[in-house]
Amino acid sequence: MDLHGGNIYKHLRESGRQMLDYSSNINPLGVSKNLKKQLRKNLDILTTYPDPYYIELRKSIANFNDINIENVIVGNGATEILFLFIRGIKPKNVLLVSPTFSEYERALKTVKAKISYFKVEEKKDFHIDVENLIEKLKKNNYDLIVMCNPNNPTGKFLELDRLKKLIDEVDRKKTLLFLDETFIEFIEKWREKTALNIKSKNVFIMRALTKFFAIPGLRLGYGLCTNENILKKMNSEKEPWSVNNFASMAASILLSDKEYIDKSYKWIKKEKKFLFNKLIKIKNIKVYETETNFILIKLLDRRAENLCKKMEERNILIRNASNFKFLNENYIRIAIKDRKNNKIFLKCFAQCLEVKE
Amino acid sequence: MDLHGGNIYKHLRESGRQMLDYSSNINPLGVSKNLKKQLRKNLDILTTYPDPYYIELRKSIANFNDINIENVIVGNGATEILFLFIRGIKPKNVLLVSPTFSEYERALKTVKAKISYFKVEEKKDFHIDVENLIEKLKKNNYDLIVMCNPNNPTGKFLELDRLKKLIDEVDRKKTLLFLDETFIEFIEKWREKTALNIKSKNVFIMRALTKFFAIPGLRLGYGLCTNENILKKMNSEKEPWSVNNFASMAASILLSDKEYIDKSYKWIKKEKKFLFNKLIKIKNIKVYETETNFILIKLLDRRAENLCKKMEERNILIRNASNFKFLNENYIRIAIKDRKNNKIFLKCFAQCLEVKE
Numbered sequence: 001m002d003l004h005g006g007n008i009y010k011h012l013r014e015s016g017r018q019m020l021d022y023s024s025n026i027n028p029l030g031v032s033k034n035l036k037k038q039l040r041k042n043l044d045i046l047t048t049y050p051d052p053y054y055i056e057l058r059k060s061i062a063n064f065n066d067i068n069i070e071n072v073i074v075g076n077g078a079t080e081i082l083f084l085f086i087r088g089i090k091p092k093n094v095l096l097v098s099p100t101f102s103e104y105e106r107a108l109k110t111v112k113a114k115i116s117y118f119k120v121e122e123k124k125d126f127h128i129d130v131e132n133l134i135e136k137l138k139k140n141n142y143d144l145i146v147m148c149n150p151n152n153p154t155g156k157f158l159e160l161d162r163l164k165k166l167i168d169e170v171d172r173k174k175t176l177l178f179l180d181e182t183f184i185e186f187i188e189k190w191r192e193k194t195a196l197n198i199k200s201k202n203v204f205i206m207r208a209l210t211k212f213f214a215i216p217g218l219r220l221g222y223g224l225c226t227n228e229n230i231l232k233k234m235n236s237e238k239e240p241w242s243v244n245n246f247a248s249m250a251a252s253i254l255l256s257d258k259e260y261i262d263k264s265y266k267w268i269k270k271e272k273k274f275l276f277n278k279l280i281k282i283k284n285i286k287v288y289e290t291e292t293n294f295i296l297i298k299l300l301d302r303r304a305e306n307l308c309k310k311m312e313e314r315n316i317l318i319r320n321a322s323n324f325k326f327l328n329e330n331y332i333r334i335a336i337k338d339r340k341n342n343k344i345f346l347k348c349f350a351q352c353l354e355v356k357e
Numbered sequence: 358m359d360l361h362g363g364n365i366y367k368h369l370r371e372s373g374r375q376m377l378d379y380s381s382n383i384n385p386l387g388v389s390k391n392l393k394k395q396l397r398k399n400l401d402i403l404t405t406y407p408d409p410y411y412i413e414l415r416k417s418i419a420n421f422n423d424i425n426i427e428n429v430i431v432g433n434g435a436t437e438i439l440f441l442f443i444r445g446i447k448p449k450n451v452l453l454v455s456p457t458f459s460e461y462e463r464a465l466k467t468v469k470a471k472i473s474y475f476k477v478e479e480k481k482d483f484h485i486d487v488e489n490l491i492e493k494l495k496k497n498n499y500d501l502i503v504m505c506n507p508n509n510p511t512g513k514f515l516e517l518d519r520l521k522k523l524i525d526e527v528d529r530k531k532t533l534l535f536l537d538e539t540f541i542e543f544i545e546k547w548r549e550k551t552a553l554n555i556k557s558k559n560v561f562i563m564r565a566l567t568k569f570f571a572i573p574g575l576r577l578g579y580g581l582c583t584n585e586n587i588l589k590k591m592n593s594e595k596e597p598w599s600v601n602n603f604a605s606m607a608a609s610i611l612l613s614d615k616e617y618i619d620k621s622y623k624w625i626k627k628e629k630k631f632l633f634n635k636l637i638k639i640k641n642i643k644v645y646e647t648e649t650n651f652i653l654i655k656l657l658d659r660r661a662e663n664l665c666k667k668m669e670e671r672n673i674l675i676r677n678a679s680n681f682k683f684l685n686e687n688y689i690r691i692a693i694k695d696r697k698n699n700k701i702f703l704k705c706f707a708q709c710l711e712v713k714e
């Protein structure tokens with residue numbers, strides 16, 4: 001089983017087939033026309049090294065988030081931001097809100113951190129119980145809490161008032177909170193809901209242009225933080241020129257592309273509802289409500305592995321979610337795409353589930 | 358002073374001027390037409406994640422170097438390869454053949470390695486004295502030797518027969534040799550001269566497409582090594598998807614672009630000779646012979662800083678080389694470019710040097 005979704009290459013190599021990829025969570029609108037136009041025009045920017053300080057890039061991101069450029073750090077995808085943070089901070093005792101994205105644990109292992117887990121319960125439909133989480137912080141001395149919001153793979157989002165309570169406790173305990181907000185732009189009115197609205201020196205926010213702007217192949221992530229000390233530690237670990245010139249150029253074009261952004265909001269609102277309402281009518285599965293662009297599903301009568309295989313035979317990739325901590329062999333995660341593909345997916349999914357195991 | 362050459366952005370920001378950049382060492386032929394054509398055609402590959410195993414990319418590199426795909430590791434520029442190697446190996450006691458590229462030392466500091474230096478002497482015109490180096494290895498217990506060949510900033514190259522002696526001693530002492538060959542393609546008949554011709558499990562070779570193929574803004578480096586254990590350690594530190602899809606696609610196009618490669622050989626042969634022969638006629642400087650696409654120069658009557666400033670006023674960037682270990686305030690490094698620019702450079706350079714300090 002693959003550690004992550006989206007490995008379409010293996011299938012292309014092994015069977016020569018192009019797959020419909022419901023295993024990775026990318027905006028189906030694809031690469032924006034504006035970006036493509038500018039890329040075509042500016043191919044020669046490859047002949048120069050990137051700006052080692054990425055001033056223009058960081059300015060665009062600072063403007064987009066209405067903060068100072070000093071509070072922005074950029075990376076080769078969110079992944080570099082995560083690894084830089086962990087290598088910079090070198091946490092010893094970490095609480096991981098789980099099930100969640102597996103790279104946090106991989107990054108933490110490179111610095112040999114002790115990892116504890118706060119289990120988000122299935123019986124609460126994977127909603128985070130903030131009161132319990134705060135209790136756990138009070139009783140223990142963690143130097144870092146890692147949380148993904150909205151969370152991958154559960155799709156659940158902790159609203160600002162409840163997040164505020166958590167951050168108050170983080171501030172009181174003088175611990176740190178690493179908050180992965182790489183899927184937040186898919187949430188309606190996300191600007192009112194981001195942790196950026198809560199001023200705290202103990203919070204580090206990770207974002208990416210990967211998912212919302214459909215450029216996972218270009219690699220551009222960033223971090224937002226008002227704690228100079230954290231940024232200084234990260235920069236001391238940072239490799240020069242890690243963001244390529246195309247990615248560096250893309251930010252100002254994409255972040256100001258109102259048309260693409262509006263179209264995306266309309267799409268996600270409509271398709272999330274459509275897909276969810278169709279899915280809940282299918283027997284023998286449990287569908288968890290989502291706040292973002294993917295849906296977690298529990299199979300009640302079969303193993304994820306078997307279903308994934310059946311779907312693959314029909315040229316559709318879905319994410320076997322059984323290797324997420326605290327999930328089991330019955331979980332899958334699917335992306336939300338455009339209407340045409342969602343219909344193809346639904347038809348195939350229903351057919352595969354009709355066949356008794 | 359900048360840590361590296363090529364920071365044209367600072368000047369563009371501060372004075373609005375486009376500079377002629379003689380401070381970074383990039384093939385003046387620019388981005389190959391074939392690559393540009395394929396990039397324009399394939400902008401939509403950005404919507405998928407890179408292949409986490411980079412099979413096609415590593416195949417192209419393996420073919421180019423006539424080795425097995427298992428012996429190839431790829432990275433976001435040579436820089437990622439360097440940092441992965443150092444983080445993977447975690448050397449404790451390292452010998453750095455100096456003066457050389459400063460990132461080795463920065464990478465070594467992230468793992469708190471003890472660094473010793475083998476000084477390459479100016480009185481020997483910066484040629485490496487292999488016998489002395491071997492003596493030093495015999496007397497000490499280093500777990501890693503780091504060497505750049507051809508060396509930045511001296512332009513000197515250690516030929517295969519002498520490199521063989523060094524590697525024999527490395528093998529005898531069971532230490533490791535990290536060999537940076539990122540400038541080797543500029544050397545005539547480099548395929549007969551690369552360390553790849555010497556079979557040793559203790560040698561790691563670093564390469565890049567950055568310089569020879571003029572794509573420093575795209576970020577693509579690689580490592581060649583037959584030691585599975587080293588590659589395994591590096592992969593355990595590796596962040597997924599660090600090479601973007603355009604860079605990943607570029608390798609097969611560039612490495613098979615015979616026309617671009619042949620044209621580049623012709624250019625470097627001609628312009629190296631032209632620029633060197635003109636430079637040695639200029640008074641009050643010492644010009645060191647080079648095997649690659651940049652030239653180290655010692656100013657005999659003034660400080661590098663003053664000259665760099667004067668050249669900048671005339672819109673030409675040169676590399677103040679005084680922050681390389683064992684060099685002093687009198688050294689500069691310049692790139693070799695095309696005839697038109699070399700003439701502009703020479704005229705301006707001679708003018709600046711004519712003015713008495």
